[in-house]
Amino acid sequence: MSQYSGWAQVKRRMREKQPEVSDAEWESRKQAARTATEAHVLGHRPREVREGLSITRARER
DSSP states (O other), X not given: OOSSOOHHHHHHHHHHHOTTSOXXXXXXXXXXXXXXXXXXXXXXXXXXXXXXXXXXXXOOO
8 A cells, every 4th residue: 555645535634624614615725726826837937938048027117
């Protein structure tokens, strides 16, 4: 047996530790995490492209 837990086990343990959190709240938290991840990824890619082309952003003063 593996020493690692699957996502289903991890999620089940989290829910067991916080039984007061509703299904709607879990879904809201999941959506917020997804949105934050997408924002990070969308912001990170243009930076990689600029750095690869040795282009810097001009700062407004």
